[in-house]
Amino acid sequence: MLSQIKTAATRSSDTLLGDFVGAAALMVTLVGGLYLPGLM
Numbered sequence: 698m699l700s701q702i703k704t705a706a707t708r709s710s711d712t713l714l715g716d717f718v719g720a721a722a723l724m725v726t727l728v729g730g731l732y733l734p735g736l737m
Contacts (some may be wrong), residue, residue: 709716 706713
């Protein structure tokens with residue numbers, strides 16, 4: 698199983714940065730959506 702994870706990480710290394718940026722944007726949207734009603 699570990700070798701499968703390593704293989705998948707190697708194959709997707711060129712899109713890894715874009716995936717990370719997308720996940721970070723989703724987290725910012727989630728946190729902003731949860732805290733915005735409390736600020737008003």
